[in-house]
Amino acid sequence: MWVRFTLSEARGIAHYLGVLVLGMAAAMLVPLATALVLGEWEPALDYFVGATLAALVGLALMLADVTAPQISHRQSLLISALAWLFAALVGAVPLSLSGNYGSYLDAVFDAMSGFTTSGLTVVQDLDHMAYAHNMWRHLTHLIGGQGIIVAAISLAIALKGGAFSLYLAEGRDERILPNVLHTARFIWFVTAVWVSFGTLMLTVINWTSGMTLVRGALHGFWLTIAAFDTGGFGPMSQNALYYHSPYLEFGLLVLMLAGTFNFNLHADLWRGDRLEVFKNIEAKTLAANIAICVGLVAISFAGSAAFSTDPELWRKGVFHVISANSGTGHQTLYPGQWPSMGGAAIFGVVLAMAFGGMISSTAGGMKSFRIGLIISSVVLSVKQALSPTSAVVRLRFHHLAERFITPEITASAFTYFTLYAVSYVSGGVIGAAYGYDPSKAVFESVSAAANVGLSVGITGPAMPTGLKLLYIVQMWSGRLEFLSLIALVVAVLLAFKPQRRKLA
Amino acid sequence: MRYPLAVSDDVAVRSGHQTTSGCSLERRYRSPYRHWVSGFVFEVALFVALLAIMALLSAIVLRLAG
Numbered sequence: 001m002w003v004r005f006t007l008s009e010a011r012g013i014a015h016y017l018g019v020l021v022l023g024m025a026a027a028m029l030v031p032l033a034t035a036l037v038l039g040e041w042e043p044a045l046d047y048f049v050g051a052t053l054a055a056l057v058g059l060a061l062m063l064a065d066v067t068a069p070q071i072s073h074r075q076s077l078l079i080s081a082l083a084w085l086f087a088a089l090v091g092a093v094p095l096s097l098s099g100n101y102g103s104y105l106d107a108v109f110d111a112m113s114g115f116t117t118s119g120l121t122v123v124q125d126l127d128h129m130a131y132a133h134n135m136w137r138h139l140t141h142l143i144g145g146q147g148i149i150v151a152a153i154s155l156a157i158a159l160k161g162g163a164f165s166l167y168l169a170e171g172r173d174e175r176i177l178p179n180v181l182h183t184a185r186f187i188w189f190v191t192a193v194w195v196s197f198g199t200l201m202l203t204v205i206n207w208t209s210g211m212t213l214v215r216g217a218l219h220g221f222w223l224t225i226a227a228f229d230t231g232g233f234g235p236m237s238q239n240a241l242y243y244h245s246p247y248l249e250f251g252l253l254v255l256m257l258a259g260t261f262n263f264n265l266h267a268d269l270w271r272g273d274r275l276e277v278f279k280n281i282e283a284k285t286l287a288a289n290i291a292i293c294v295g296l297v298a299i300s301f302a303g304s305a306a307f308s309t310d311p312e313l314w315r316k317g318v319f320h321v322i323s324a325n326s327g328t329g330h331q332t333l334y335p336g337q338w339p340s341m342g343g344a345a346i347f348g349v350v351l352a353m354a355f356g357g358m359i360s361s362t363a364g365g366m367k368s369f370r371i372g373l374i375i376s377s378v379v380l381s382v383k384q385a386l387s388p389t390s391a392v393v394r395l396r397f398h399h400l401a402e403r404f405i406t407p408e409i410t411a412s413a414f415t416y417f418t419l420y421a422v423s424y425v426s427g428g429v430i431g432a433a434y435g436y437d438p439s440k441a442v443f444e445s446v447s448a449a450a451n452v453g454l455s456v457g458i459t460g461p462a463m464p465t466g467l468k469l470l471y472i473v474q475m476w477s478g479r480l481e482f483l484s485l486i487a488l489v490v491a492v493l494l495a496f497k498p499q500r501r502k503l504a
Numbered sequence: 505m506r507y508p509l510a511v512s513d514d515v516a517v518r519s520g521h522q523t524t525s526g527c528s529l530e531r532r533y534r535s536p537y538r539h540w541v542s543g544f545v546f547e548v549a550l551f552v553a554l555l556a557i558m559a560l561l562s563a564i565v566l567r568l569a570g
Contacts (some may be wrong), residue, residue, distance in 0.1 A: 176536065186536060193544055250555070257551040267536035270543030277550065285552065291561060298562040302569035318555070393564050 004336075005078075009066035013078050019062025021148075024090050025054035030139055031094070036133035042097065043132035050094035057090060076489055078177050080149060082137030083485035084476055091140055092379040098133045100124050102461050105468060110146045112472045114140030117362055119232025119329035119453020120471060122461045123396040126237040131218060138222040142221045144479070145229025145259070146191060147364035150184045172424045176267045184228075190266045191228065198224030198255045205248045211382035223248075223330075227255035230362045232329025232453035239331045240319075248300040248314055252330055253322055260286070260326035261402045262369075264400055268293050279398040283360050285372035286325070296348030297341070306340045319347065320454070324352035327363040329453025336444075350443055353452045354424060362453030364478055366420045369399065370413040377410040423449040434464055459486040 028051040035044035071079065088111040096107035105316045106122045111163055113120045114137055123129070123137075163352060199221045206216030219235055225365045226233045236242035255261075265283065268276040297317040301307045307316050315332055323330045338346060356365015380395040387393050395405045403409075424446045431441025444458040448471040458469065477485045536543075 032549055042508065082567055152559060189537070189540075193540070195545075197548075228505055254551045257554065258547060261547070266543075266547070269546055270536040270540040272539075272543065273537040275542075276512045290554075294558050294562045295565050298565035299569045302566050308566070308570065310563055310566070314559055318562055319521075320557050321554075322558075 001268045002490070002494055003074075004497070005075075005491055008065075008069075009072070009075055012060045012069040012071050013075055013082070014064035014145070015066075015069070016071065016079050017086055018064070019060045019084050020058075020079075021054055021061060021090055022058030024087055025051045026432040028054060028091075028094065028136070031132040034135045035130070037115055038131050040130045040132050043130040046097040046246065047132060047136070048311060049097065051091075053093055054090045057086075074487065076245035076485045077487040081476075081480060081488040083116060084112075084480065085146075086495075087115050087140075087144070088476075091115065092138070094136060094405050095133065096252065098130065100107060100126070100129050101131065103467065106461060109468050110137065110470055112475050113453065114138075114231065114233060115144035116399050116475040117145045117229050117231040117327070117364070118448060118451040118475045118479075119226070120448060120455060120459045120475070121201060121233065122459065122460050122463065122468065123174040124467050128233070128316065129235070134218075134222060137233050138231070138235075140224045141229040141231030141233060141342075142191075142195075142225045143279075145225075146187055151185055155187075159490070172327075176264050186267060187263050188333050189356060190263060190270075190275050194228050194255065195221075198251065199230060201251050202248060205245060205251060206243070209243065209245055209248075218344055223252065223254060224262075227252045227260040227328055227330060228258065230259040230329075230364070230451075231328040232323070232331075234330065238334075241332045241334070246315060247333060249319055252317060252342055256326040256328045256330070260361050260363040262358040262360045264360055265358070268400070276400070281372040281376070281397045281399050282367075282369040286358060286368040288369070289352065290321060290325050290366060293348040293352040294326065296351070297321055297345040299330065300342030300348070304342050306337075316341065320349050321352050324349045324452055324454055325355065327353070327365055327450060327452050329447065329455075331454055335457035336399070337453055346439070346443065349454065350446055353446045353454065354420070356450050356452075366417055366450075370416055372397070373405065373409060373413040376405050377413070386409060390423050420449065420478070423474055424479065428468060430470055431458065431467060434467055435482055444471075445474065449478040451475060451478050453460060 007469065015130045028047050033042055034040070035047060050209050060120050091111040091114070092104060092496035095101060096104045097111060098107075100123050101107040102122070102124065107425070109120075112118075176186050199217070203213075203217045204220075204221055206214055206219050209216075211219065217309045221236050223229065223240075224266050233241075234240060234242070240249060243249075244247070257427065262282060263275060264333035265280065294317065296312060297320070301313050301317055314439030319330075319332055324329075335342075341349075354365060354369050355371050357363025359367045376395055376397055380393065383395065384391075384393045397403055397405060416469060424442065425448055427445025428438065428442035431445055432438040434441075436444075439457055443454075443456050446452070448459075
């Protein structure tokens with residue numbers, strides 16, 4: 001039986017959404033401070049307006065229920081789904097005031113892309129965008145990459161109302177430490193270490209390449225956030241290609257791999273449990289997937305006139321496979337250059353995007369853990385078919401602990417696989433219906449739904465409005481792994497469904 | 505013994521059993537901050553090694569296919 005939400009439950013949802021929107025207002029103080037320090041007065045005004053508006057909206061929502069009620073699991077699903085939408089709607093306000101977007105919808109597109117760590121963009125004249133706006137664009141990666149809910153939990157917001165349910169509803173699967181608050185704080189600790197390392201490394205590279213120290217440091221910080229949080233935004237319109245630096249590209253590759261790593265694996269390695277990474281089904285599947293896609297790219301490059309040397313293979317081939325597999329979307333090609341890579345290379349990149357990184361990381365896509373489980377379940381089925389009918393065949397796998405393949409685990413993996421596959425294909429079909437080349441439409445659809453951000457040129461300010469809305473929904477649903485969004489749709493439908501009257 | 509719901513973790517912790525996340529409680533209670541420097545250095549080395557293997561693999565495939 002479907003149970004519709006009561007008014008009291010809806011008010012509880014509104015209260016916690018208000019808390020999260022208020023958090024957005026606080027986050028906007030960072031670009032506001034950036035603007036004030038660097039003397040960018042107009043952007044400072046944009047963030048003053050944006051933060052004030054967010055604070056007012058947040059407070060108004062909080063007033064819906066001043067008692068801060070305990071929330072249920074089903075409420076947390078809706079809070080999680082709506083939190084990402086509200087974050088994008090509120091976060092888009094200062095961007096739309098920047099003058100770099102054709103409309104508010106374009107700003108919402110970029111804000112959703114930022115928060116969901118996708119990296120697709122419809123910004124105009126990015127090369128002349130103010131530092132404050134670039135700070136905010138990249139900060140959306142940081143907030144969204146760690147998880148809006150995780151960010152709130154780590155600041156002890158929303159703890160009264162079932163923090164663990166919220167954590168699960170956001171698409172996080174596992175707890176690293178017994179306490180969810182400690183888990184959220186560990187996620188931020190890992191991020192702080194990697195972002196500090198990456199910023200230092202990329203600042204030195206930029207500085208020695210001829211940038212001023214301040215500009216080099218800001219670009220280093222933004223690129224680090226975009227790579228570690230597997231976002232893919234860049235401060236320049238040519239993305240990573242702008243820097244023409246193999247050292248910077250190598251640094252980005254290391255950061256992208258770190259970002260696609262399960263936070264549980266980070267925890268295990270930092271506990272001293274180094275062998276876990278060699279036994280873990282997820283790590284092995286990811287490595288195998290990268291190797292297969294790199295092989296496909298190399299085969300394609302062998303027959304290509306443009307990219308047949310080792311440096312090209314490294315800087316265009318391996319780079320894009322890892323950018324795609326990690327769900328980052330940093331690009332060292334112009335969109336128009338993709339066809340010259342060859343069909344097998346593009347197929348390899350699409351495969352890498354579709355499968356994605358690890359669970360409980362900042363990466364998107366189907367996730368290598370589920371792909372590993374599906375392959376294992378196929379192996380189990382073959383083993384069972386070849387065994388005597390009376391034999392009990394079981395298959396073990398290692399993921400943080402020794403486990404057995406069970407029908408429940410397999411069903412869950414297949415469910416998510418199917419949901420992603422349906423999203424990829426339907427987005428491609430709709431893109432083709434708009435008149436785009438079907439292969440390009442599928443590429444862009446996979447890139448949006450898997451939160452990657454690589455583009456073959458469809459995404460841009462001139463894209464049809466319907467396609468912008470489609471990609472916004474794909475990025476949103478892909479980041480939440482569909483469940484929360486489906487729950488939201490069902491709740492809305494139930495709210496409009498007429499109630500049956502009971503006979504006296 | 506496994507508990508069916510994640511919210512039962514605290515019960516599992518008290519009774520000393522495996523949790524729904526599948527990792528042993530003993531491991532979960534070991535602090536991940538204790539060896540974080542060497543763990544971080546190991547991670548960097550691991551990623552560099554993976555990239556080196558991928559570069560080598562792609563170069564071999566390129567030559568075999570070309």
